[in-house]
Amino acid sequence: xxxxxxxxxxxxxxxxxxxxxxxxxxxxxxxxxxxxxxxxxxxxxxxxxxxxxxxxxxxxxxxxxxxxxxxxxxxxxxxxxxxxxxxxxxxxxxxxxxxxxxxxxxxxxxxxxxxxxxxxxxxxxxxxxxxxxxxxxxxxxxxxx
Numbered sequence: 001x002x003x004x005x006x007x008x009x010x011x012x013x014x015x016x017x018x019x020x021x022x023x024x025x026x027x028x029x030x031x032x033x034x035x036x037x038x039x040x041x042x043x044x045x046x047x048x049x050x051x052x053x054x055x056x057x058x059x060x061x062x063x064x065x066x067x068x069x070x071x072x073x074x075x076x077x078x079x080x081x082x083x084x085x086x087x088x089x090x091x092x093x094x095x096x097x098x099x100x101x102x103x104x105x106x107x108x109x110x111x112x113x114x115x116x117x118x119x120x121x122x123x124x125x126x127x128x129x130x131x132x133x134x135x136x137x138x139x140x141x142x143x144x145x
Contacts, residue, residue: 004028004095005025005069005070006027006083007069008023008040008043008044008065010022010063010065014056019056021045022047023040024069025040027072027073027074031089031092031093036085040065041057041060041065044060045057048060065083066081076091077091097125097128098121100128101121101124101125105121
């Protein structure tokens, strides 16, 4: 299975001391557990040994994270140290959707490779997105309780 990762780095100075941290972010873990971009600071802080109650952590959060070394679907969403998080999240969801619809196409339609059926793949992916988006709307309307 292909890994989807990105390296997050931050460097800053506080009270005359230089701090820097880099971590490899497993995007599958992030998206599966509904973590957002701000959680990168938590991971970077852990790598240095900071918890969120230290002044150094607050200073670190004011710095822009530099992203590099993307793998998997992240390759198309990192440019000049910046990460298009929303685009990446949507692509990750679509990637998962493609896995689901490829399995459905294989089991229900006998189609082994959707690459040869791009219109069908797009139609199935659109149906998948519509169902997923409807579930999100329903959860929002009914609330978590």
